[in-house]
Amino acid sequence: MVLVGVDLGLPHFDAELDELAQLATTAGYRVLDRITCKRRAPDPALFIGSGKADEIQALAHGHGAVEILFDQALSPAQQRNLERHMGMPVNDRILLILEIFAQRARSHEGKLQVELARLQYLSTRLVRRWSHLERQSGGIGMRGGPGETQIELDRRMIGDAIKRTKERLEKVKRQRATQRRQRERRDAFTVSLVGYTNAGKSSLFNALVKARSYAADQLFATLDTTTRQMYLGEVGRSVSLSDTVGFIRDLPHTLVDAFAATLQEARDADLLLHVVDAANPGHPEQIQEVQRVLREIGADDVPQILVFNKLDAVAPEHQPLHVTDIMELDGVAVPRVFLSARSGLNLDALRRLLAQRLQPLPAPPDDDPSH
Template identity: 50%
Template sequence: MRDNDARLEETAGLAAAIGVEVVGRMPFRVRQARPATLLGSGQVDQVKDRAEEQGAELIVVDGALTPVQQRNLETAIGCKVIDRTGLILEIFGERAATAEGRLQVELAHLDYQAGRLVRSWTHLERQRGGFGFLGGPGETQIEADRRMIRDRMARLRRELEGVSRTRGLHRGRRQRAPWPVVALVGYTNAGKSTLFNRLTGADVMAEDLLFATLDPTLRQFSPPGIDRAMLSDTVGFVSELPTQLVAAFKATLEEVVSADLIVHVRDIAHPDSDAQRADVEKVLAELGVGDEIVTPRIEAWNKIDALDPDAREAVLADAARRDDVAALSAMTGEGVDDLVAAISANLTRAHRRYQIDLDPADGAGAAWLHAHGEVIDQWMADDRLMVEVRLAEPDYARFIQRDA
């Protein structure tokens, strides 16, 4: 069950993520949704009075509105109204930095707007990124003929299919290497990018901001016993993630589908941490992960530095009882080594022990074994260097064929 205050706080955070100043919040219990306005007439009047009192120019409804409900609310209240889906699409429109990201967002935007006609609110116009969901530059696209929208969507899908094929080729090259892929997933603002930066030494944007990461990022890192692995930082999930975005971002999220290991980063200090976990699992299920695709998972319980002492002890004790959980703070670095050890143990689970006979002068061979596997023991016997090492079968095959 979600905490109402936390839900309001999240919605305010979504609005703040695109520079909207929140001047008021009003929770309502909707026993029966009204087809015309969603809210009851008395509730609509309350919103109208509050908007006039605060001088509000925009109302954000934390829920889904039909085109009719949106139009009627705008007429009744006298200012622009946008629902949760439109707000998230607006954020994605501003944040997409790559050509691929902008293609995905535009496709989702057109899908969302296909059945809507949003009037221009000139008092909200401003030079800004995004696609004009709140008004301003770009809004003429919404007024386009439906046939033109369908044609544009078809072209975007073809371009994204090309992106998907290219990404598949890149994955194929990595798999032939072979380098395992570890995908970081989690609710937006759970700390994925901060953890990504700490593990890889990268400088991916990591701020206390919803949807700080939108475009996927891949970097290599070297957990113990593994020469090289690829770490993927993905877009954060959110409750009621618009279906248009799940569909549009499948090309990006294919990194998750094809990963060898999924690390689910959770903000364990958040009051809705369990509900957020359920939201992430729901999106993963929509992608087919956990259904026809069974991918090993580890949960990274992040932000233990934000817990009070009693809650912190309880979380640490709970995590210690499980081998698929690591409690940590990506910000301070506490517990990150435990997560790295868990990642390494998971990726090397299929490794086997080998006893290898080396010439003592073969320093390069010994170094290779240390770099690509976990050296358990080594000793001299009959002027030979004996090395007991845990290796993946493909790595062992590569080693014994190195001089062939």
């Protein structure tokens, strides 16, 4: 597989294509080479122009690659034109993320969410994948009406599948809402872990609740929401802790929509633990991407604690002066703690911050002189 990145002047352009390479490896592909180029704007037909398409084709043939993968989202027409021009499959970042999600989903809800996102993506690609079926197939004994094309039938079938999947997901959402209401009746304090993928959310979740949730040094190791009770001895009560799917740059809107039920846990939480990979030099951009998705799902007003994880992997010259401090995030002063979920370093500091959030507020002074 050959990776292609197009610099359109956007601030988050990954010149080394490291994240795309990690995504490809996570999905089980072998990366043979990488190539980047600059453009003021995408070419409407080929995204990159015919000259660069020829160069990429020659590079792929030279390595024996059988597929091209773009870091940017391609329109259905651009994807179709590139495949015709290069004579091999051409895919984009969105399809790759969908593929990883399909491999990783374990729960019934997760599988439904992935299926919905896949169907929504597929519905826009029918022209590309089934262009050979555009012949008329209507008539006596055929499934469609007279003159209905095969592609129209496929669109209708996918539309029906999307509708059925949405109905099944709605049922799951209602079940989750019932569970949340039960937690609220029990006066449960809910905490959700959010953060960029591979920031160490599942490792932190396991360290806090001694669970055995799957954790690995790879993108999207966890897709399904897991909820456990965590006892805080400092205040003598438990909180409900949920681990959610990781965010990523340019997360497809179909996935944000499809994972609304899972991300609902973040939106309805009393507190978010925003986990950050402190050892990643790109963590400021990753923080902003997480904030963007939180705004998109309506969770941007939920209070946060910033958890700068992987402190054991931070170079000595970049070690923080204090274990906890305050960081401004979107104009709001947010508590921050530096720790290592893997080694357990400074986990007690996080637990103290959580306990402070659960401390009952002191009663206001009584100014009535008659009392």
